[in-house]
Amino acid sequence: MKFDLRNAINSISDVVMNRPAPLREFDQIYMKVADMVIQAEYVARVFDGKKVVFVGDGDGIALSAAHLKAQDVISYGPKSITLLDFDERIVNSVRRFGEKLAPKIEITAHLYNVADPLPAEHFGAYDGFHINPPWGASNGGQSVTAFLERGSQATNERSLGIVVIADDPDLPWTQEVLRDTQLRAIELGYVVSEMLPQLHLYHLDDAPDLRSCSCLFRRVSQV
Numbered sequence: 775m776k777f778d779l780r781n782a783i784n785s786i787s788d789v790v791m792n793r794p795a796p797l798r799e800f801d802q803i804y805m806k807v808a809d810m811v812i813q814a815e816y817v818a819r820v821f822d823g824k825k826v827v828f829v830g831d832g833d834g835i836a837l838s839a840a841h842l843k844a845q846d847v848i849s850y851g852p853k854s855i856t857l858l859d860f861d862e863r864i865v866n867s868v869r870r871f872g873e874k875l876a877p878k879i880e881i882t883a884h885l886y887n888v889a890d891p892l893p894a895e896h897f898g899a900y901d902g903f904h905i906n907p908p909w910g911a912s913n914g915g916q917s918v919t920a921f922l923e924r925g926s927q928a929t930n931e932r933s934l935g936i937v938v939i940a941d942d943p944d945l946p947w948t949q950e951v952l953r954d955t956q957l958r959a960i961e962l963g964y965v966v967s968e969m970l971p972q973l974h975l976y977h978l979d980d981a982p983d984l985r986s987c988s989c990l991f992r993r994v995s996q997v
């Protein structure tokens with residue numbers, strides 16, 4: 775992986791300026807910018823040439839991956855991006871920025887709540903999914919598995935999925951949620967293809983050291 779760091783940070787800076795203010799009641803807690811560069815480049819590499827759905831993306835990782843490619847900071851990236859999010863401000867901000875990238879990459883955004891059934895048009899429609907769901911400290915990880923199941927429903931039989939969730943070996947709840955998420959993914963026909971532990975930090979005043987991992991799942995059987 776080789777790219778110009780200054781150009782990359784300036785690209786991500788464009789995305790950050792476009793984002794609405796995070797709302798804690800919507801579990802929006804934004805990732806720190808250097809970690810966004812790392813995650814966006816990784817997403818662009820894993821999903822190179824693929825149709826990708828982001829189930830929730832306040833951080834703007836989808837736009838970041840697309841913008842890095844559109845600005846020729848990197849030479850790879852998704853073929854198309856679809857965002858599903860229940861916050862109209864996020865949907866509108868992605869549409870607005872996506873229009874500027876339209877000549878180079880197709881970006882669409884739809885209002886959708888994970889608690890509702892997935893609309894038929896999205897079933898099996900994508901090659902890959904990306905989720906950074908509410909991390910499930912207070913619900914035993916159910917919010918993570920709910921997002922995982924929607925991502926899985928939205929993708930085809932050979933899909934890849936990136937799951938970004940809390941990962942701190944000293945916090946038992948994060949390890950239990952990580953274990954249960956991997957168990958559910960295996961039930962859904964996936965294997966863990968790659969695990970990048972304790973990778974990202976967030977603008978989270980009450981837990982500034984809490985990190986998330988990026989876990990890549992690959993579907994090996996249709997359930």
Ligand SMILES: C[S@@+](CC[C@H](N)C(=O)[O-])C[C@H]1O[C@@H](n2cnc3c(N)ncnc32)[C@H](O)[C@@H]1O
Pocket residue numbers: 796800801802803804805829830831832833834858859860861864886887888889906907908
């Ligand atoms: C849950 S937050 C996770 C933290 C992440 N760093 C962020 O701030 O984007 C990720 C995205 O999921 C969206 N979201 C939260 N609950 C949702 C739900 N029930 N259905 C759809 N999107 C949801 C939020 O609006 C946000 O954009």
